[in-house]
Amino acid sequence: MATTTAAITLTSADLLTDALSLSATNTLYKAGTTVGLDQTTGMTKAYLTATQNIDIFPTLIEGSMAFAGKSSWVYVCNKSEDETEYATITISGNIIGKLYAGDYLWMPWSQSEDADSDNLHGDIELAPSVATGMWFEWCMINEGTEYPDAV
């Protein structure tokens, strides 16, 4: 069984009167089981030179039955070193938040079956704040991958 582990540490010596030292670790399982997630898109490293939204998992049929009720995990990191540069992350057109230089996200992505004819339901999109070039990394670890048929 594939075993993939995700761990986070949140630390601060001076945010609060008491030190913050929070850690959490979990093994990535298929939905509702203790069977490890065994599929991944692999890590993408991209240099984006436009501010338009891009679909970061374009080769997957998001919202397909293959994803319905399944467990998927998404990692996105803004590798820019300019603290003013950010990426706006959206899901199905709704803004989640902004990743500033060095920021990352780790979020679940469990979609229901696509109810929209344009198949945009659940798309995770990224829009750089500048067109002068920004580096990003992203990947997904998941189950239930479905790819479009070749045309």
Next chain:
Amino acid sequence: MAITAGLTLTSGADDLTSDALSLSVSTALTKAGGSTAIASTSGLARKTTVSTDQYTLYRADDYATVTNANKVYLKNTETASPALYFTVTIDDEPMGRLYGGDWAFFPWLATNGVPATFTAAPTLSWGDATDQIVFDGVTVVLGGSGSAAMVDAMVATKYPNWTCTEHDSVTALYTAKDSNILYQIEEGTTADQFVVTTAGSGVITTARVTAAVASGNDIKITPSTTGSHTLESMLFYE
């Protein structure tokens, strides 16, 4: 001041893929567009749910700034059954499910909604000192005579979900504290309306001034079962 958030993703060789996965990334949580550390936090909190109702975890109204680099940490603390999950939604869009032991860390752009405002005018006969209204769970007693005196009493009263100012001498202006109050306020008999009790013919006439627009990107959770489940959360905000 500094807050550090570190993430590691690991998997052995020939496990998830042929090569081992060993990703490690760390970031300092700073305010938008600068190097100043985020200085505010909701604190580490736990929410125990006992139904499959949707719960609002963080209201965008409470954390909105023009630009913000807020970060949210969530963890499903359940360990007994891996099948129990919380569905996390943002802007009423399902983001994903947190099964037992799962955690998430993501940015959150909190944006303000538009709170409702309306005028309320005591009209016709308000002549008895015991005339009263009940609104937002609060009883306002006239204590004098006339519409202007009633408006003074309404303005002087503190309400849990509304603020009240004088629109003019015979009209009060109510403003919602929360943009998620979307219903129209009128005189009536239910708890979300003006309930009027007068010795004479006094009524409250309401008129909408501003229609509410909900702060759409509240963060909400929906448990998968009615059992007692606990979600841990922490918000870092500007």
